[in-house]
Amino acid sequence: MRGLRLLGLAALVVFATMAFTPLANYINIRMAGVARLEPSDAIVVLGRGGADSDGILTNRSLRRVVRGIDLYRQGFAPLLVFSGSLEEIRERANVARALGVPGPAILSAPAARTTREEAEEVRKLLLPLVRKNVLLVSDPIDMPRARALMERAGFTVRPAPTAASGPSQPEARLGLVRDLLIELSAWTFYRVTGAL
Template identity: 35%
Template sequence: MTQVYQYSLKRDTGPADAAIVLGAAVYGERPSPVFRERINHAIDLYHDGSVQYLIFTGGVGNRDEIAEAEAARNYALRMGVPDEAILIETVSTTTAENLIQAKRLVDEHQLGRVLVVSDPLHMKRAVSLARDVGLDAYPSPTPTTRYRSWRSQWSFLLRETYFYAKYTLGI
């Protein structure tokens, strides 16, 4: 548990070729508040010159109208990111799948160093998975989170500790 928490405090702001934004829920055609935090952080990285590309990941969830990556792309376009700076994959439904599909895009576009963008407590597992699929990946957690209360943070920490333990044990 302490590994997951301590890793959540690490951040790397670039420079990198791309930021990989891990998918999250979409409401209708709009990113959920959690997903919007991730997208906004990636947009900031793009606008300040830390990354050249944004890679949005995520397929269509159970109740989603469009793929998570498409919702993120539409949002980023409205926020002034040019279409040519956006890459998407629309088939993944898990963190591991997000990163496998992102790796395909990284290879296809001959990109190198990437920043993984997600919630702070998701970083340990996400960056570990990214490196396992062969990405030159570094953490760039959102500076703000929708998990603000101690109760919601504790719940997310327990969840991520469980999933990280499963990952490290190969379960």
């Protein structure tokens, strides 16, 4: 009985720490590592969340596309590559064109369902064009796995994570903890299956 009480107390302490302190935010930011914004051959914006049925990009997808467009406008690369689901890619290209990115600078990778598939499709698209140095746009939480997969596909990767200090409300922080656990599971799966 005492062991169960201690376990319950430990769970309560972990819950309170994750919900009411910025620890989850700190872990999220640390996962991305340091942004390496250097001139590159292309800016690769990985998919995240897709588009809703009415064609509106999800919050995370929109943050990524805005980050990619901003990097393009600053002159970090001549090409802006979008990957993800078919609907997401289409809507991202529309947003980029609407915000002044010329059509020839936008490349759309074939649709992919996983980060591993995205890395493979981007490889097929860029390596024949001799474009190996990429700025990789992803959320901080996804960057370690995404970077490893892109490097395995043959790219020199410079991380360009979306800027986010993270949520400040307890409920949102718990959502971030959930996302961190999901990403840890995905990373573990990729390691066990030999994808990383």
